Amino acid sequence: MRTYKNESFDEERALYGQHDITVTECRIDGPADGESAFKECSEVHVEKTLLNLRYPFWHDTMLSISECDMTENCRAALWYSEGITIDRTRMHGIKALRECRDITITRSDILSPEFGWSNDNVTIRDSKAEGEYFMMRSSNIDFSNVDFSGKYSFQYIHNATFRNCTFDTKDAFWHARNVLVEDSTVKGEYLAWYSDCLTFRNCTIIGTQPLCYCRHLILENCRMVDTDLSFEKSDVNAVITSHIVSVKNPHRGMITAPSVGEIIRDDADAKAEIRLS
Numbered sequence: 001m002r003t004y005k006n007e008s009f010d011e012e013r014a015l016y017g018q019h020d021i022t023v024t025e026c027r028i029d030g031p032a033d034g035e036s037a038f039k040e041c042s043e044v045h046v047e048k049t050l051l052n053l054r055y056p057f058w059h060d061t062m063l064s065i066s067e068c069d070m071t072e073n074c075r076a077a078l079w080y081s082e083g084i085t086i087d088r089t090r091m092h093g094i095k096a097l098r099e100c101r102d103i104t105i106t107r108s109d110i111l112s113p114e115f116g117w118s119n120d121n122v123t124i125r126d127s128k129a130e131g132e133y134f135m136m137r138s139s140n141i142d143f144s145n146v147d148f149s150g151k152y153s154f155q156y157i158h159n160a161t162f163r164n165c166t167f168d169t170k171d172a173f174w175h176a177r178n179v180l181v182e183d184s185t186v187k188g189e190y191l192a193w194y195s196d197c198l199t200f201r202n203c204t205i206i207g208t209q210p211l212c213y214c215r216h217l218i219l220e221n222c223r224m225v226d227t228d229l230s231f232e233k234s235d236v237n238a239v240i241t242s243h244i245v246s247v248k249n250p251h252r253g254m255i256t257a258p259s260v261g262e263i264i265r266d267d268a269d270a271k272a273e274i275r276l277s
Contacts, residue, residue: 001020001021001022002018002020002021002022003024004023004024005024005025005026006025007026007027008027008030009026009029009030009034010030010031010033010034012034013034013035013036013037013039014028014034014037015037015041016036016038016040017040018041020042020043021041021043022045022047023046023047023049024045024046024048024049025048025049026046027050027052028049028050028056029050029051029052033053034053035053035054035055036054036055036058037051038057038058039055039057039058039059040059040060041060041061041063042062043061043062044057044060044062044064045064046064046065046066047065047066047067047068050068051074051077052073052074053074054073054075054076055075055076055077055079056078057078057081058078058080058081059079059080060078060084061082062083063081063083063084065084065085065086065087066085066086066087066088066089067088067089068090069089069090069092070089070090070091070093070096071090071092071093072093073093074092074093075093075094075095075096076093077093077096077097078098079097080098082100082101082102084103085104085106086103086104086106087105087106087107087108088106089105089108089109090108091108091109091110091111091112091115092109092110092111092112093112094113095112095113096112096115096116097112097116097117098114098117098118098119099118100119100120101119102121103122104124104125105122105123105124105125106124106125106127107125107126107127108127108128109127109128109129110127110128110129110130110131111130111131113131113132113133114131114132114133114136115129115131115134116134116135116136117133117135117136118136118138119135119138119139120138120139121139121140122135122138122140122142123141123143124142125144125146126144126145126146127145127146127147128147128148129147129149129150130149130150132152132153133151133152133153134150134153134154134169135153135154136155136156136157137155137157138157139158139159139160140159141161142160143161143162143163143165144162144164144165145164145165146162147165148166148167148168149167149168149169150168150169151169152171152172152174153171153173154173154176154179155171155172155173155174155175157173157176157179158177158179159179160176160179160180161179161182162182163183163184164183165185166185167186167187167188168187169186169187170188170190171188171189171190171191172186172188172191173191173192174192174195175194175196176198177195177196177197178196178197179197179198180199180201181198182200182202182203183202184203185203185206186203186205186206187206189207189208189209190207191205191209191210191211192210192214192217193212193214194213195211195214197216198214198216198217200219200220200222201219201220201221201222202220202221203219203223204222205219205222205224205225206224206225206226206227207225208227208229209228209230209232210227210231211230211231211234212229212230212231212232213232213233214231214234214236215234215235216235217231217234217236217237217238218236218237219240220239221239221241222239222240223242224240224243224244225242227244227245228245228246228262229246230245230246230248231247231248231255232248232249232250233249233250233270234250234251234253234272235251235252235253236250236251236253236255236272237254237255238253238254238255238256238257239256240255240256241257241258242257243259243260243261244261245261246260246262246264247262247263247264247274248264249264249266249267249270250270251269251271251272252271252272254274255275256275256276257274257276257277258276259276260274260276
């Protein structure tokens with residue numbers, strides 16, 4: 001193993017194609033403004049390092065990053081790579097993770113529009129994230145203890161589990177398939193339209209017009225807050241523990257709640273049963 005310590009790299013493809021290296025307390029930064037510092041590398045360990053240039057980790061395998069700072073200038077940091085672990089790291093460049101696989105992120109801070117597109121096998125734990133179009137078209141996702149804010153998140157994802165999370169997000173989970181959300185709070189407008197096989201268990205759902213045009217939708221022991229025009233055209237089985245502001249034309253299934261402010265039925269095909277508990 002070769003170790004680089006307290007060095008600066010700013011030239012194009014500075015460490016291109018290297019294998020079995022450790023980079024610690026270094027700077028990927030400088031006047032040469034070069035791109036793609038670690039392109040096509042394998043078995044790379046990067047620690048306590050500033051990454052202030054573009055596209056550092058493309059086509060890499062077996063990559064670990066810990067206690068690093070990816071600045072806003074570190075755009076498109078990880079693309080087309082696999083076998084990635086990231087811990088205690090700031091990821092603040094746009095499009096930070098795309099078309100990668102086998103990724104684990106822990107105790108990190110993500111501020112990245114268009115983060116996480118088209119990835120497979122992604123685990124994120126004990127982290128904070130912010131951005132637009134977060135995790136779009138990714139699969140095999142496992143989140144726990146994640147605090148997220150931003151618009152248009154988790155669209156077109158499939159095979160995902162979220163536990164003990166807090167999401168403040170508009171248009172989340174559109175067209176999502178095979179998703180479980182447990183013990184979490186989801187706040188935002190127009191939640192999960194056009195989803196298929198989406199389950200909320202022990203969750204709080206907040207915001208207008210949630211859960212419309214869904215198929216195979218299940219809610220178990222959930223609270224709903226300020227949720228008007230809910231469940232329009234959805235196939236749903238829901239057990240709600242709180243008041244629902246209004247329900248509009250649920251397609252089929254059963255909705256159980258202690259009270260519903262308004263039930264709107266102006267579609268002859270909306271035949272779901274609404275039962276007051």
